[in-house]
Amino acid sequence: MIRHTVVFSLKHAAGSPEEAAFLRDARMLASIPGVEDFEQRRQVSPKSDYAFSFAMNFVDAAAYARYNGHADHVGFVRDRWVPEVERFMELDYAPL
Amino acid sequence: MIRHTVVFSLKHAAGSPEEAAFLRDARMLASIPGVEDFEQRRQVSPKSDYAFSFAMNFVDAAAYARYNGHADHVGFVRDRWVPEVERFMELDYAPL
Numbered sequence: 001m002i003r004h005t006v007v008f009s010l011k012h013a014a015g016s017p018e019e020a021a022f023l024r025d026a027r028m029l030a031s032i033p034g035v036e037d038f039e040q041r042r043q044v045s046p047k048s049d050y051a052f053s054f055a056m057n058f059v060d061a062a063a064y065a066r067y068n069g070h071a072d073h074v075g076f077v078r079d080r081w082v083p084e085v086e087r088f089m090e091l092d093y094a095p096l
Numbered sequence: 097m098i099r100h101t102v103v104f105s106l107k108h109a110a111g112s113p114e115e116a117a118f119l120r121d122a123r124m125l126a127s128i129p130g131v132e133d134f135e136q137r138r139q140v141s142p143k144s145d146y147a148f149s150f151a152m153n154f155v156d157a158a159a160y161a162r163y164n165g166h167a168d169h170v171g172f173v174r175d176r177w178v179p180e181v182e183r184f185m186e187l188d189y190a191p192l
Binding site: 090 | 098099100103119136137138139140144146187189190191192
């Protein structure tokens with residue numbers, strides 16, 4: 001089991017319609033095969049200035065790789081993530 | 097509900113007895129009042145060079161603040177975290 005997380009900030013103003021549209025449209029990532037327990041969270045630690053995070057589980061590295069290569073994921077990255085995300089960091093977790 | 101996470105790397109060599117002792121002893125954090133769903137995870141994304149993460153839930157900001165100020169937490173930070181952790185980053189999540 002791998003918990004894939006990405007923490008990010010958007011180019012859009014906080015509370016803007018563009019921000020809401022990005023978060024709404026990103027929910028389609030949950031329907032890509034292999035994605036389990038998809039979550040959208042707000043990053044709230046004052047020690048970090050990232051604003052949001054997405055998280056999802058994959059049963060194994062092969063399922064994660066299929067997601068990465070899936071046309072819906074590739075298209076989302078190209079059409080929404082790259083143009084609208086200001087900066088991000090990926091962190092993935094496996095049980096100790 | 098707040099999911100408090102910290103991602104970190106240790107000064108100890110990977111696979112060393114000191115690394116194992118730190119992770120073992122840190123399990124006591126789970127017994128501090130207010131800590132729920134405590135997890136220790138390995139950070140596995142090749143896009144990050146952090147090695148480990150701890151995560152825990154708090155029912156609200158007050159429970160989180162009580163944990164931060166609890167003597168067992170303060171002592172752990174002073175006696176183990178500061179001397180043994182090379183670098184770290186905190187990220188906290190709340191539902192959107």
